[in-house]
Amino acid sequence: MMTKTKWLKAIISIVISIGFYFLPELLGVSLTPVEKRVVSIFMLAALFWILEPFPIWTTSMMVIVLMLLTVSNNALSFLKTDSSGELFKNLIPYKSIMATFADPIIMLFLGGFFLAAASTKYRLDMNLAKVLLKPFGKNPKFILLGLMMVTAVFSMFMSNTATAAMMLAILAPVLALFDADDKGRAAFALAIPIAANVGGMGTPIGTPPNAIALKALNSMDLSVSFGKWMAFGVPYVIVLIIISWFLLLKLFPITKQSMELKVGDKFLKTPKAIIVYITFALTVILWVLGDGVHGMNSNVIAMIPMAVFALAQIITKDDLNKMSWDVLWLVAGGFALGLGLQATGLAQNLIGSIAFDNFPAMGLMIGAGVLCLLMANFMSHTATASLLIPIFAAVASSLGGSLDGIGGVTGLIVSVAFASSLGMSLPISTPPNALAHATGLIDTKGMAKTGIIIGILGMVLTYIMMYFLAAIHVF
Amino acid sequence: MKNINIICVDDQSEVLDSVIRDLRSLEDFFRIEGTESSEDCLSLIDEIDSRGEQVGLVISDHVMPGTSGVELLKTIFNDSRFSNTKKILLTGQANHADTIKAINEAGIHSYFEKPWNAEELLNTVKSLLTQYILKTGIDHTEYMPVLDQAVLLEYLRKNA
Secondary structure, three states: OOOHHHHHHHHHHHHHHHHHHHHHHHOOOOOOHHHHHHHHHHHHHHHHHHHOOOOHHHHHHHHHHHHHHHOEOOOOHHHHEOOOOOEOOOOEOHHHHHHHHHOHHHHHHHHHHHHHHHHHHOOHHHHHHHHHHHHHOOOHHHHHHHHHHHHHHHHOOOOHHHHHHHHHHHHHHHHOOOOOOOOHHHHHHHHHHHHHHHHHHHOOOOOHHHHHHHHHHHHOOOOOOHHHHHHHHHHHHHHHHHHHHHHHHHHOOOOOOOOOOOOOOOOOOOHHHHHHHHHHHHHHHHHHHOHHHHOOOHHHHHHHHHHHHHHOOOOOHHHHHOOOHHHHHHHHHHHHHHHHHHHOOHHHHHHHHOOOOOOOHHHHHHHHHHHHHHHHHHOOHHHHHHHHHHHHHHHHHHHHHHHHHHOHHHHHHHHHHHHHHOOOOOOOOOHHHHHHHHOOOOOHHHHHHHHHHHHHHHHHHHHHHHHHHHHOOOO | OOOEEEEEEOOOHHHHHHHHHHOHHHOOOOEEEEEOOHHHHHHHHHHHHHOOOEEEEEEEOOOOOOOOHHHHHHHHHOOHHHOOOEEEEEEOOOOHHHHHHHHHOOOOOEEEEOOOOHHHHHHHHHHHHHHHHHHHOOOHHHHHHHOOHHHHHHHHHHHO
């Protein structure tokens, strides 16, 4: 149901984005009509994603349709030609716009969804959690660390939301046994969303902003393989989790002396369950090894579990229908925006009209990170990445070599993707935060304080890592 | 907002008021309506449906003048417009046969005996409405404060 405020937000967004059609001219930047339309669509998407008059995935779908109707080579006929009847030169092939939904990176994510759905269905998630949590004993401080590590590892392969939901469900009965005035309850409730958000950065499929970054990198022939991403992503996640753990213990000291988690039971040993275990392990191994070893890139590998699970009827028609297609549409819309900026030449034109050449590279990198982190606290991480990554990708490529010391174009794009995952200071920042807040164990103030500190520390850690990666010539 | 309706049916107005009072904490998120007969309930849910709103839950007494509660819930159960609607029978006077009929033919989701425990009723109502919201695909984020945590978390673990 659309309420009055939502309609108002929608109308304001539309009016402003139409205004933006005329803005470049007023500022003395000359753009073609097709480019100006992309500016308007970009603004409309940005405002819809910020104000959210509609669910975010629907905005993505709208972006794709608006682009098809106004800036594609199959647009409405009166929009395809200029006043003298000549066809615009920078129209985008409609097939490229439609293809964003079947982009190889979308397939990579769909493969990830299959793995997650199969392991949830055969309770691999719960049972694995049990095994992984065991070594952390009964001391609440170490259980907290264990929970954070396990949550982070799971959210590298499952959605951050599903991971947080699972871990909060495990925690709920245990936290009920804590004294009401034990601050430790807040530490546990906060640990889950923090670890889920941070863990997503560990692999390319961990969270959708990574998809946006990969797509931008691919379109500049700077592809980062699955294994390479993990090689820097996983250590980063481990370090940030340990930092966050110390922070939580400091801010919310646990008074309870001993606790025990009840999770999972025996691993299923049915043939289907065994197929799930083997396929999961094999897919991850193939991903990590990379095409240098076996010739298949990560997108192609992602299709293997899809076929195996479908044939074995581990993923049924019903399971297929229940996949998070909205997430894929959301990402596709982000891809389409990036395509619009690139393929019409808009990005080049805009960057060319601003003197970025004299811009200090470090300043740009930090500015991009701060802006992204700020936005990601108030809106969807994926939407933030969709709006900022294509722009910073264009800026970065215009800077040439001056970024080299801090990771180059790759470093900039990855750091923006990381910044968008670090927005976690409010209940509205991410679904895992909303779930943790709904437990009633953590107030907004506590969440904000912790989230802001981790966001800033996470960015500093990102820049240190980029500097280091550049020094050892990884990027 | 307030698109989802909870309908309470009881011919004794003091009992009806008491049920509605027990659910008052849900008022910010759901429209809570009371009717004193099955006939009134049927015309009310018909009207709600034609307004484009949803009937999330019906809580009905059994022994009432006119159509009985079990018959009412059976009618709702067999109406495709309300196939997702959750149903609670709240009664002190249903005999064995009525109860069997309520389960087998009216597909009730919960049975409460009078006098009922207010907290238990509220928790059951929250749990059923959470299931209703997740099943019908209504945006659950708008209902966060009143959802049953366990039901929501289990759903999101499997579907997010």
